[in-house]
Structure formats: structure tokens, C-alpha cells
Amino acid sequence: MKYSDAGVNKEEGYETVSKIKDVVAATHSPNVLNGIGSFGAFYELGKYNNPVLVSGTDGVGTKLRIALDVKKYDTVGIDCFAMCANDILCHGAKPLFFLDYLACGKLDSDVAAEIVGGIAKACKETGTSLIGGETAEMPGMYQIGDYDVAGFCVGIVEKDEIIDGSKIKEGDAIIAIPASGFHSNGFSLIRKVFTDFHETWNGKPMYETLLEPTKLYGKTILGLMEEVELHGIAHITGGGLIENVPRILPKGLGANIKKSEIRVPEIMQELQKRANISQDEMFGTFNMGVGMVVVVPQDKVDTTLAKLKDLGEEAYEIGSIVKSDKEIELV
Structure with missing residues (x-):
């Protein structure tokens, strides 16, 4: 038997990487020290006095069901990025980099590339580097045609500039x-x-x-x-x-x-x-x-x-x- 007999197409995974590598690379700032293919992504913080990393993770939820049903995949990646990045902004943190997680029952490289393309578009617009991710093809866990999308955003803020609500007072x-x-x-x-x-x-x-x-x-x-x-x-x-x-x-x-x-x-x-x-x-x-x-x-x-x-x-x-x-x- 081969892996493909179990429903996993490695070649489609390679094709997905080929289709997204350029849009992903276009989001990279000089702080990104490596490209696609490493086991981990390297990001150099640069010059800060007392930096604090602020992180957030989220997904798209069942809004994704509508995108899947009408076969419109170009916006849900934006949703995934925004739900994470908007959260860390609440503490005054500037988003630095983003990682995505895409899971499906049967991988279609065109669909995956559209979803990741939306994430990359949002990253580019906000000056955030898309530095890594995971595409998981899991037959038996998801129906063919179904996808789930989640993301992880990391930002930075000087410790004395953190916004946490502690300064809120009566009359504001x-x-x-x-x-x-x-x-x-x-x-x-x-x-x-x-x-x-x-x-x-x-x-x-x-x-x-x-x-x-x-x-x-x-x-x-x-x-x-x-x-x-x-x-x-x-x-x-x-x-x-x-x-x-x-x-x-x-x-x-x-x-x-x-x-x-x-x-x-x-x-x-x-x-x-x-x-x-x-x-x-x-x-x-x-x-x-x-x-x-x-x-x-x-x-x-x-x-x-x-x-x-x-x-x-x-x-x-x-x-x-x-x-x-x-x-x-x-x-």
C-alpha cells in the first residue's frame, strides 16, 4: 500500500507550497531570517528597550461553512488573521508575525492557495510577516471539501506602553x-x-x-x-x-x-x-x-x-x- 491509498496526497501538498511560496515571501520583513522549509521560523526582534511579546490565536468559526458552500475562499484567510491580530492590538501591540493552520479531509492546492492568499494579503496590508504554518490532510476526520482554518499572531509592545485597562477612570x-x-x-x-x-x-x-x-x-x-x-x-x-x-x-x-x-x-x-x-x-x-x-x-x-x-x-x-x-x- 501507499500513503495515497489512505487518502493522503503528498504531491498535492507539495503543489500547495509551490503555489503559496511567493505570496508568503512577499510578506517577509528584514526581521525574518529564513524561508519556507525550515523546522522553525526565525524572527529577529530588533531594537527595543523592554519588549513584551503579546500573542493571540483564533479561527474563523462556522462562517467558513458559507465560504465552503459557495466555493468562495479568498476572504476567510483575512478573517483568520484579523481575529487574531485585532485581539493583540487591544494591548497596544504591533503585530510582528503570523502562523496559520489549515486542516482538511482532502487537500486541493487551489483552494488552499486561495485561503492562504487571503492571510498573506492581510499580513501584507498590516506589515506583518507570514513566517510559517501547517497544512494537514486528515481523511476520516474531515469530509471531502471541508476545511478548517486557525491562526496564531505574535506582536510586540514596550512594557511601559502596555494597554490593559488599568488607566481607565470614571468619566472616560x-x-x-x-x-x-x-x-x-x-x-x-x-x-x-x-x-x-x-x-x-x-x-x-x-x-x-x-x-x-x-x-x-x-x-x-x-x-x-x-x-x-x-x-x-x-x-x-x-x-x-x-x-x-x-x-x-x-x-x-x-x-x-x-x-x-x-x-x-x-x-x-x-x-x-x-x-x-x-x-x-x-x-x-x-x-x-x-x-x-x-x-x-x-x-x-x-x-x-x-x-x-x-x-x-x-x-x-x-x-x-x-x-x-x-x-x-x-x-
């Missing part, structure tokens, strides 16, 4: 930075409501709206940090504002957020209407159009909004920090 303002859509959360529910991915929505197939990739906030957050001292940053992922904002709050403080100020995207309003989903469930599951929030001193609100506008963001104030035993209230 909460600023919303818009999302690009559902991002990569809540898709198990989304798929139960929008069952026809090819239905027409606002003049295009529904799947195009649902597969809008998770927004990359690197340039926005790092650019804002150059001008404003940020007391806290929260990436609004699974659990929405309700679960993610409290993660950055010191004990004894709460977030008072005005629901009426939040600009909820039309597609989320449509989801709520079709399935008669309660407001509490919506705000506890989806980002509701808010991809990131930053907490800044009240006297820096105008400066923050102006800088964000310069960075291409239509940000807006949605609430404030108050003394409270309740971590968050949506009023």
Missing part, C-alpha cells in the same frame, strides 16, 4: 469604531436565519454580504496611539459589547452605553426582524456594527474623533465610564 469616554459587518462571530445563528446564501440582498447575492471579511484595525489603532493616550481598547467579538467591554474595566467601574447611539447595520436589523430575535440576544451575540471600542479621557474625545477621521474611520461616542457594581449597562 467610550468611542465606537465601526465594524465591516458580522466579522466572524454568531454564524451558527446567522446560517439558521439566512438559509439561502444566493438570495438577492441589496442587489447582490446574500453570501457576499455575509462573507465581508473582518476589518483590520492595525493602522487605525497604531495610528491613533501616536496622538492619543488610550486608556483601554476592546475588540468586539463573540458576546458583543456586553461580554467584551467589561474585560478591560477595573473593579468598581462600569460602562454606560447608549443603545440609541449605536449605528446598527441594515443586515443585522434584517436578521433580527426575520427571526424575531430579542434586543438582549442581539447585543449579547453580535458586534451590532461596532468592531472596536477605545476608552479615552473625556477631554480627548474631539482629538480622538478627528484623528480617527483622518485615518478613514467614521467613529462616534457611545457612552462613558461610571462608578458602578454593574460592569456594563445598555440604556
Whole structure:
């Protein structure tokens, strides 16, 4: 017998490497000391005074199911990168390098190259090096045609510049930075409501709206940090504002957020209407159009909004920090 008799095609794996090596190499900075083929990837930190590495890992979730069903693979790699990189940005860390993990039942080098190409595109856009990864063909574990994607991002921040919410104080303002859509959360529910991915929505197939990739906030957050001292940053992922904002709050403080100020995207309003989903469930599951929030001193609100506008963001104030035993209230 041969390995291929068990369902593993080594030649397809070699072909995948051949198809991705150029786009991967294009993401490398001078800090990357080796290329594809080594057992480990080498990354030189460069000159820092007291550097702290910040890491994060995540996947795409069942949003991937839509991409697989409609055979559109070019955006989910962006989602994978964004979910990891946006998390470490919450601590003021600049993403340095990224590694990916791709698993499937039967490898198709064209599909794998599209997925990794999306990751490389996101890396290139944010100045992050894609320095390694793993492609695992596992017949019997995954159905033929199915893929799973996960990633690992490592960034860096000077120790005295770490943002961890400890500076948040009463009276600080909460600023919303818009999302690009559902991002990569809540898709198990989304798929139960929008069952026809090819239905027409606002003049295009529904799947195009649902597969809008998770927004990359690197340039926005790092650019804002150059001008404003940020007391806290929260990436609004699974659990929405309700679960993610409290993660950055010191004990004894709460977030008072005005629901009426939040600009909820039309597609989320449509989801709520079709399935008669309660407001509490919506705000506890989806980002509701808010991809990131930053907490800044009240006297820096105008400066923050102006800088964000310069960075291409239509940000807006949605609430404030108050003394409270309740971590968050949506009023």
C-alpha cells in the first residue's frame, strides 16, 4: 500500500507550497531570517528597550461553512488573521508575525492557495510577516471539501506602553469604531436565519454580504496611539459589547452605553426582524456594527474623533465610564 491509498496526497501538498511560496515571501520583513522549509521560523526582534511579546490565536468559526458552500475562499484567510491580530492590538501591540493552520479531509492546492492568499494579503496590508504554518490532510476526520482554518499572531509592545485597562477612570469616554459587518462571530445563528446564501440582498447575492471579511484595525489603532493616550481598547467579538467591554474595566467601574447611539447595520436589523430575535440576544451575540471600542479621557474625545477621521474611520461616542457594581449597562 501507499500513503495515497489512505487518502493522503503528498504531491498535492507539495503543489500547495509551490503555489503559496511567493505570496508568503512577499510578506517577509528584514526581521525574518529564513524561508519556507525550515523546522522553525526565525524572527529577529530588533531594537527595543523592554519588549513584551503579546500573542493571540483564533479561527474563523462556522462562517467558513458559507465560504465552503459557495466555493468562495479568498476572504476567510483575512478573517483568520484579523481575529487574531485585532485581539493583540487591544494591548497596544504591533503585530510582528503570523502562523496559520489549515486542516482538511482532502487537500486541493487551489483552494488552499486561495485561503492562504487571503492571510498573506492581510499580513501584507498590516506589515506583518507570514513566517510559517501547517497544512494537514486528515481523511476520516474531515469530509471531502471541508476545511478548517486557525491562526496564531505574535506582536510586540514596550512594557511601559502596555494597554490593559488599568488607566481607565470614571468619566472616560467610550468611542465606537465601526465594524465591516458580522466579522466572524454568531454564524451558527446567522446560517439558521439566512438559509439561502444566493438570495438577492441589496442587489447582490446574500453570501457576499455575509462573507465581508473582518476589518483590520492595525493602522487605525497604531495610528491613533501616536496622538492619543488610550486608556483601554476592546475588540468586539463573540458576546458583543456586553461580554467584551467589561474585560478591560477595573473593579468598581462600569460602562454606560447608549443603545440609541449605536449605528446598527441594515443586515443585522434584517436578521433580527426575520427571526424575531430579542434586543438582549442581539447585543449579547453580535458586534451590532461596532468592531472596536477605545476608552479615552473625556477631554480627548474631539482629538480622538478627528484623528480617527483622518485615518478613514467614521467613529462616534457611545457612552462613558461610571462608578458602578454593574460592569456594563445598555440604556
